Amino acid sequence: MAENIKTIQLRLASVNQISKITNAMKLVSMSKLMKYQQRIKGLTELADEFDEFQTESFEFDQNRPVLAVAVATDLGLASLYNKTIQRAVDKIEPDAVMWIGNQGYERYANNPEIELVNEKMSSDNIRLDDLYDQVTKLMKEYRLTIAIPEMDSDTLVVKWKDLNKQLLDSDFVVYEPDYESANQRYKELYTFMTLNQSYYQSKYTENLTRRIAMEQATENAKEMREELTNRYNQIRQEEITQEILELSAGVVQ
Numbered sequence: 001m002a003e004n005i006k007t008i009q010l011r012l013a014s015v016n017q018i019s020k021i022t023n024a025m026k027l028v029s030m031s032k033l034m035k036y037q038q039r040i041k042g043l044t045e046l047a048d049e050f051d052e053f054q055t056e057s058f059e060f061d062q063n064r065p066v067l068a069v070a071v072a073t074d075l076g077l078a079s080l081y082n083k084t085i086q087r088a089v090d091k092i093e094p095d096a097v098m099w100i101g102n103q104g105y106e107r108y109a110n111n112p113e114i115e116l117v118n119e120k121m122s123s124d125n126i127r128l129d130d131l132y133d134q135v136t137k138l139m140k141e142y143r144l145t146i147a148i149p150e151m152d153s154d155t156l157v158v159k160w161k162d163l164n165k166q167l168l169d170s171d172f173v174v175y176e177p178d179y180e181s182a183n184q185r186y187k188e189l190y191t192f193m194t195l196n197q198s199y200y201q202s203k204y205t206e207n208l209t210r211r212i213a214m215e216q217a218t219e220n221a222k223e224m225r226e227e228l229t230n231r232y233n234q235i236r237q238e239e240i241t242q243e244i245l246e247l248s249a250g251v252v253q
Contacts, residue, residue: 004235005232005235005236005239008228008231008232008235009232011228012225012228012229012232015221015224015225015228016221016225018217018221019218019221019222019225022214022217022218022221023214023218025077025210025214026211026214026215026218029207029208029210029211029214030207030211032203032207033204033207033208033211036200036203036204036207037204039196039200040197040200040201040204043193043196043197043200043201044197046193047193047194047197050189050190050193053167053168053186054167054168054170054173055165055166055167055168056165056166056167056168056169057143057162057164057165057166058139058143058164058165058166062143064141064142064143064164065094065095065096065141065142065143066092066094066095066096066142066143066144066145067094067095067096067097067098067117067138067142067143067144067145068089068092068094068096068097068098068145068146068147068160069097069098069100069135069144069145069146069147069163069198070085070088070089070097070098070099070100070146070147070202071085071100071101071123071147071198071199071202071203072085072099072100072101072102072103072104072105072123072202073101073102073103073123073206074101074102074103074122074123074124074125075103075124075210076103077210077213077214078103078206078207078209078210078213079213080156080209080213081149081156081205081206081209081210082103082104084149084156084157084158085104085147085149085158085202086104086107088147088149088158088160089147092145092160094114094145095114095115095142096114096115096116096117096142097114097115097116097117098116098117098118098134098135098138099116099118100118100121100123100126100131101121101122101123102120102122102123105120117138117142118134123199123202123203124203126199128192128195128196128199131195131199132191132192132195135163135191135195136191139163139164139191143162143164144162144163144164145160145161145162145163146160146161146163146194146195146198147159147160147198147202148160148161148197148198148201148202149201149202149205150201150205151205151208156205156209161194161197161198163190163191163194165187165190166183166186166187167179167182167183167186169183
C-alpha cells in the first residue's frame with residue numbers, strides 16, 4: 001500500500017506541475033491574441049476595400065511556377081495549426097514554398113520534389129518590411145499565393161490569396177494621374193497589405209489554437225488530479241482499515 005501511495009503522490013506532484021505550465025501558456029496566448037486581434041481588425045477592413053477594385057493577374061502570369069507563402073510557428077504546442085498549414089500547402093501542390101517559421105521547416109528543406117526558396121527564419125521576430133522586399137523580388141519569377149488561416153466556428157481553415165494582381169487595364173475605367181502610376185501604387189499597397197493580413201491572421205490563429213490546446217490540457221490535468229486524489233483517499237482508507245483490523249485482532253488474542 002505504502003508504495004502505491006507514494007507513486008500516486010509523485011504522479012499528483014507531476015500533474016500539478018503540468019497544470020501550472022499549461023495554465024501559464026494559456027495566459028501568454030491570451031495576451032498575444034489580444035495584441036494580434038487589434039491589428040487584424042483594421043487590416044480586414046482595408047482588405048475588404050481592396051477586394052472592391054477591378055483587378056487581373058500579371059501578364060503571362062499563368063505560365064509562371066506557383067510559389068506558396070505560409071507562416072508557421074516558432075514554438076511548439078500548436079501542432080493543429082502547423083499540420084493544417086502543411087496540409088493546405090500540400091493540397092495546392094505548389095512548385096515552390098516560402099516557409100516562414102522554425103516549426104516544419106525541415107519538412108520542406110528535406111523534400112527534393114519541391115523548391116524551398118528561403119533560409120530558415122523566425123516568424124515571431126520577422127521584419128515585415130524585409131519580407132516585403134523578398135516577396136516583390138520573387139514575384140518577378142513566380143506566381144505567388146499566400147495563406148490566410150482563420151477559424152470557421154471550431155474549425156481551422158486556410159484560404160489563399162494571389163499576390164500577383166494588378167488593376168484592370170480597361171478603357172471604361174479612368175485612373176488618376178494615369179494607369180501606370182495608379183497600378184504601380186496599387187501593387188505596392190496590395191502586396192504590403194496582404195502580407196500584413198496573412199502574418200497577423202496567422203499569428204492570431206496560431207495563438208488561438210495554442211490557447212485551446214492549453215485549455216484542454218489544463219482540463220485534462222484537473223480531471224487526472226481528481227482521479228488520483230480519489231484513488232489516494234481510497235488506498236489510504238484501505239490502509240487505515242487494515243491497521244484497525246490488525247489492532248483489533250491483537251486485542252482479541
